Amino acid sequence: xxxxxxxxxxxxxxxxxxxxxxxxxxxxxxxxxxxxxxxxxxxxxxxxxxxxxxxxxxxxxxxxxxxxxxxxxxxxxxxxxxxxxxxxxxxxxxxxxxxxxxxxxxxxxxxxxxxxxxxxxxxxxxxxxxxxxxxxxxxxxxxxxxxxxxxxxxxxxxxxxxxxxxxxxxxxxxxxxxxxxxxxxxxxxxxxxxxxxxxxxxxxxxxxxxxxxxxxxxxxxxxxxxxxxxxxxxxxxxxxxxxxxxxxxxxxxxxxxxxxxxxxxxxxx
Amino acid sequence: xxxxxxxxxxxxxxxxxxxxxxxxxxxxxxxxxxxxxxxxxxxxxxxxxxxxxxxxxxxxxxxxxxxxxxxxxxxxxxxxxxxxxxxxxxxxxxxxxxxxxxxxxxxxxxxxxxxxxxxxxxxxxxxxxxxxxxxxxxxxxxxxxxxxxxxxxxxxxxxxxxxxxxxxxxxxxxxxxxxxxxxxxxxxxxxxxxxxxxxxxxxxxxxxxxxxxxxxxxxxxxxxxxxxxxxxxxxxxxxxxxxxxxxxxxxxxxxxxxxxxxxxxxxxxxxxxxxxxxxxxxxxxxxxxxxxxxxxxxxxxxxxxxxxxxxxxx
Numbered sequence: 147x148x149x150x151x152x153x154x155x156x157x158x159x160x161x162x163x164x165x166x167x168x169x170x171x172x173x174x175x176x177x178x179x180x181x182x183x184x185x186x187x188x189x190x191x192x193x194x195x196x197x198x199x200x201x202x203x204x205x206x207x208x209x210x211x212x213x214x215x216x217x218x219x220x221x222x223x224x225x226x227x228x229x230x231x232x233x234x235x236x237x238x239x240x241x242x243x244x245x246x247x248x249x250x251x252x253x254x255x256x257x258x259x260x261x262x263x264x265x266x267x268x269x270x271x272x273x274x275x276x277x278x279x280x281x282x283x284x285x286x287x288x289x290x291x292x293x294x295x296x297x298x299x300x301x302x303x304x305x306x307x308x309x310x311x312x313x314x315x316x317x318x319x320x321x322x323x324x325x326x327x328x329x330x331x332x333x334x335x336x337x338x339x340x341x342x343x344x345x346x347x348x349x350x351x352x353x354x355x356x357x358x359x360x361x362x363x364x365x366x367x368x369x370x371x372x373x374x375x376x377x378x379x380x381x382x383x384x385x386x387x388x389x390x391x392x393x394x395x396x397x398x399x400x401x402x403x404x405x406x407x408x409x410x411x412x413x414x415x
Numbered sequence: 416x417x418x419x420x421x422x423x424x425x426x427x428x429x430x431x432x433x434x435x436x437x438x439x440x441x442x443x444x445x446x447x448x449x450x451x452x453x454x455x456x457x458x459x460x461x462x463x464x465x466x467x468x469x470x471x472x473x474x475x476x477x478x479x480x481x482x483x484x485x486x487x488x489x490x491x492x493x494x495x496x497x498x499x500x501x502x503x504x505x506x507x508x509x510x511x512x513x514x515x516x517x518x519x520x521x522x523x524x525x526x527x528x529x530x531x532x533x534x535x536x537x538x539x540x541x542x543x544x545x546x547x548x549x550x551x552x553x554x555x556x557x558x559x560x561x562x563x564x565x566x567x568x569x570x571x572x573x574x575x576x577x578x579x580x581x582x583x584x585x586x587x588x589x590x591x592x593x594x595x596x597x598x599x600x601x602x603x604x605x606x607x608x609x610x611x612x613x614x615x616x617x618x619x620x621x622x623x624x625x626x627x628x629x630x631x632x633x634x635x636x637x638x639x640x641x642x643x644x645x646x647x648x649x650x651x652x653x654x655x656x657x658x659x660x661x662x663x664x665x666x667x668x669x670x671x672x673x674x675x676x677x678x679x680x681x682x683x684x685x686x687x688x689x690x691x692x693x694x695x696x697x698x699x700x701x702x703x704x705x706x707x708x709x710x711x712x713x714x715x716x717x718x719x720x721x722x723x724x725x726x727x728x729x
Contacts, residue, residue, distance in 0.1 A: 179516035180462035224695055228461035229633040233688055235465070236626040240684030243622065247678045257534065261527035336527070339520030346513045383531045389524020393517045 154267040155374060161279045162328045163340065163370040167363030168286055169324045170341030172317060174349055176297045179342055180228055181218055181318055184235035186325035186337040188214045191242025193259050193334070198249045203259075204274055204326060207334075211322035214238055219315035261333040261385035278327035285320045293317060294355060336385040340366055343392020347399040365395055437661050437679070440562055444615045445627050445653030447566040450646040451573055451611040452632035454604060457584045457642065461629045463500060463515045467609045468616040468624040470496040470522030475617060476529035486561060486617045493613035496522055497605040562618060569611045572603070580604055581642055622680050627653050630687035634694040656686035 173182040189211035196206025214234050221230030246256065286293070295303035296310045303310065328337040344365035348358045373387035455464045471489035478488025496518050503514035573580070583590035583597045591597050608628075615624035635648035660683030667677035 174513055177512040179512040180465070183462075183465075183516065183519065225637070226456065226459065226461075226633065228459050229456060229629055229691075232461040232465055232625055232629040233633075233691060236622050236630070236684045237688050239622045240626075240678075240681045243678045244681040247675070257530065261523075261530070333527075336520075336523065338516070339523065342513060342516040342520055346517065383527045385527035386524045386531070389520050389522075389527060393521035393524075396517055 152378070154269055154272060156371075157272060158267045158275060159370045159374055160367060161275055162337070163366035164363050165279050165282050165324045165327065166337065166340040167344055167366035168283060168359055169321060170345035170366070171348065171355070171359045171362050172286070172293055172297070173321070173341050174345040175355075176293075176317065178317070178321070179338075180231045181215075182321055182341050183338045184218065184231045184238075185211050185214045185318065185321050186328070186334045188235045188238030188242075189322070189325055190259060190334045191238040191240075191245065194242045194245035194249070194256075198245045204271065208322075208326040210238055211326050212319065215318035215322040216315070219311070219318055222314075223311060259333060261336060261383050275327045278323050282320055282323045282327075285316070285323070289313065289316055289320070333385055336388045339389045339392040340370065343396055344369060347392075347395045350396070350399040350403050369395065431665075434661060434665060436559065438658065440559065440618050441657035441661065441683075442654045443563055443566045444618055445631070445657045446650040447569050447611050448615050448624065448627040449631045449635070449649030449651075449653040450570060451608055452628040453636065453642055453646045453649055454573075454580055454584055455608060455628055456632045456636055458604070460608070461625075462512065463497075463605065464608055464612055464628045465621075465625040466500075466515050466519040466522070467493045467496055467605075468612040468621045468628075469526070470519060471609075471613040471616050472621055473522050473526035473529055474613075476526055476533050479533050480529055484558075486558065486565075486614070489613035489617040490565075490610060492522070493609035493616075494606055497602075497609040501602050501605060558618070562614065565610065565614050569607055569614070572607050572610075576600060576603060577643075619683075620680055623683055626684045626687045627656070630691050631656065634687075634690045637691075637694040637698045652690050653687075656683050656690060659683075659686050 170182075173179060189207045192206035192208070192210025192213075193203045194206070195210070196203045199206075217234040217237075218227075218231050221234060224230075292303065292308045292313050295306070295308055296313045300310060303313075324341075325334065325337050328340075345358075345362040347365055348362035351361060352358050369388055369391045373384045373391060376382070376387050377384035452464070455461055471493040474488035474490070474492025475485045476488075477492070478485040499518050500514050503517060504510035579590070579595045579600050580603075582593065583595050583600045587597050590600075612624050612628055615627060619627075631649040631652035632645065634652050635645040639645050639648060660679055663682040664676050664679035667682075668675065670677065
């Protein structure tokens with residue numbers, strides 16, 4: 147499990163978990179789960195295009211993810227946000243199915259792109275991943291205060307001259323960067339669960355944003371490490387463990403919070 | 416003239432059995448998703464609608480594994496997912512996003528597992544692509560009656576709670592005051608949406624299910640404000656998108672770069688997006704014309720000719 151060819155996997159997975167935990171906190175806070183699903187999922191179309199043209203998949207993913215983020219931002223200014231997200235998603239996936247039909251030897255790769263692959267993260271992918279990850283963290287650090295302001299008290303943010311539309315587009319671009327770097331390990335679909343589950347769990351324990359981010363990163367790390375270990379031993383897809391563990395951790399948190407709440411009610415009564 | 420017709424409708428288009436099945440099923444599904452989708456757009460539940468379709472694919476792959484009819488797999492899992500979303504709090508505005516996301520995440524996890532088992536047990540890797548992307552041209556003929564009956568059921572359900580649904584979508588408080596069981600209506604609508612979406616996802620793929628559930632209704636709602644009219648218009652737009660897509664996909668057999676057709680899903684999605692963007696332009700033109708007229712009238716009223724015009728109404 148810790149042999150040399152798995153080292154890259156552990157490094158890549160840990161980076162993915164950190165990014166997903168940080169970005170996921172804002173996804174849950176802002177209620178942008180649909181965009182956080184649509185951008186990585188739609189970027190799958192870009193990966194299919196990259197395979198067709200014979201270029202690096204990360205390039206194709208990146209172009210589609212950024213294009214999707216800008217497209218969602220552009221369309222939402224002219225209509226409903228969720229409609230814009232849905233249409234951007236289906237358009238990217240439609241292009242993906244077109245690229246897919248042009249290339250011949252792809253069906254097997256589709257599965258690992260969608261649901262992740264524990265084995266075989268090549269070393270030359272680690273450096274771009276680390277770079278994109280750093281860019282994400284940096285962007286979140288710069289956007290931290292306006293992001294919190296526009297999410298929690300939009301009126302105050304507007305009074306202070308923060309433009310919500312720009313912040314939203316900036317945040318979608320961060321989600322796009324984050325999804326681009328995560329593909330080799332968790333796949334385009336499960337990146338999403340890694341952003342939602344841990345962050346939602348963390349939010350039900352603490353309301354302090356920094357603590358919540360730290361907790362969400364920690365939970366994401368545990369889920370990814372556990373998922374890879376179990377997937378390695380059982381040979382089942384890592385996506386299954388990552389996807390279900392996120393929901394399980396949230397269910398546990400809700401149960402715990404409910405019991406604490408009822409105990410508090412009991413003591414006050 | 417016949418040369419032009421032949422260029423648009425490639426020879427053999429109407430004689431092909433898969434095309435005929437696709438024309439019928441595509442139209443039925445487009446009508447149902449159009450009618451159901453108007454409320455999806457009004458209630459801002461596009462994410463839930465999309466999620467139900469994707470989670471349904473877990474049921475589809477499970478059914479494939481156990482050898483039962485995939486339609487029941489899709490539908491069963493989608494209805495269960497709708498219930499879970501409700502339990503997790505999809506009815507509360509602040510929690511709906513996370514509730515939908517968690518169910519979707521878990522559902523995709525199960526899809527990953529079942530698809531993995533499908534591919535290892537049958538050693539056909541193509542099943543992932545078939546289940547996730549689907550194709551209008553691979554509809555099995557014996558399924559036609561089931562599809563038509565289930566579509567009719569969904570339409571009857573949506574028609575029977577139309578008024579309660581409309582009131583509780585536009586103003587939940589007013590609906591509650593009038594004695595509408597808002598929560599029950601919300602659950603009923605989630606289940607209807609699960610039936611419609613899983614029907615669409617099983618027959619034409621999850622991409623098209625989402626596209627038809629959201630695109631044509633959003634297009635229609637930009638052109639008319641009446642929900643009833645929007646439902647009819649959405650159905651028409653959806654049917655048009657599907658049929659144009661089928662014709663183009665059939666024509667594309669003769670197009671480069673490969674000697675098989677381009678995927679029909681791509682064409683239908685492209686048409687849906689074109690209609691949506693086009694309706695935006697039409698609506699903007701209409702607004703501009705109305706405001707210009709209101710401006711003229713405003714000028715008239717200033718000169719004292721037309722004192723009763725309410726320029727704000729435009």
